[in-house]
Amino acid sequence: MELFKPAWQSKNIDKALDAVNKVNTQTQLFNIVMASEEQFSWYRRYRGKKIFYSNSTQVKMRAIERMTDQSLLADISQNSSVHEDLRIAAIGKLSDPALVEKLCLEIAEEMKEYKVNSTIIALFESHIKNKKIIAGVKKYLHDADKRKRDEYNRIRCSRGDHLWKNTSDSGKQRCSICGAIRNIDLNEVWEMATGIGRTGW
Numbered sequence: 001m002e003l004f005k006p007a008w009q010s011k012n013i014d015k016a017l018d019a020v021n022k023v024n025t026q027t028q029l030f031n032i033v034m035a036s037e038e039q040f041s042w043y044r045r046y047r048g049k050k051i052f053y054s055n056s057t058q059v060k061m062r063a064i065e066r067m068t069d070q071s072l073l074a075d076i077s078q079n080s081s082v083h084e085d086l087r088i089a090a091i092g093k094l095s096d097p098a099l100v101e102k103l104c105l106e107i108a109e110e111m112k113e114y115k116v117n118s119t120i121i122a123l124f125e126s127h128i129k130n131k132k133i134i135a136g137v138k139k140y141l142h143d144a145d146k147r148k149r150d151e152y153n154r155i156r157c158s159r160g161d162h163l164w165k166n167t168s169d170s171g172k173q174r175c176s177i178c179g180a181i182r183n184i185d186l187n188e189v190w191e192m193a194t195g196i197g198r199t200g201w
């Protein structure tokens with residue numbers, strides 16, 4: 001049983017942050033970030049673009065702010081059991097732009113499965129100051145979406161659900177995936193435009 005809690009685990013956020021401010025070794029700061037006490041549960045919410053963190057998260061964020069040891073920061077940013085907000089904050093403290101870019105893309109790749117792009121980008125923007133790297137993350141996410149959409153469309157097309165687009169020949173449409181051509185079905189065009197089945201008129 002634990003008989004005493006360190007001050008950085010205080011329920012009083014001011015006391016906790018103050019304690020983190022007084023920690024003077026990089027290893028201790030690292031240990032605060034990696035600690036997984038139950039009361040230090042994750043909590044994050046967005047109001048507009050601003051991100052609010054739980055007390056425990058604020059404490060860990062403060063510890064990262066005070067870290068300079070590049071190898072410990074790289075450890076945090078690459079540890080998949082650490083929450084991505086902290087990983088991204090740790091990346092923001094790394095000084096090698098090539099490493100920053102590589103780690104940003106890796107985390108963006110992990111996050112895009114379960115978070116919308118705007119959320120991911122807001123998170124990166126709050127910690128990574130290098131605009132070129134942010135632009136790279138945006139492009140990466142955009143391209144990943146496009147690849148996913150293209151793949152979905154290819155599957156649709158292969159099942160005969162073609163993506164018909166009008167051609168310069170006003171009577172014909174072409175599938176933008178496989179290039180199949182069809183004559184425009186006027187009944188279908190009428191139905192799509194009006195919501196009324198023409199033959200039922």
Ligand SMILES: [Zn+2]
Binds near residue numbers: 157158176178179
């Ligand atoms: Zn097709």
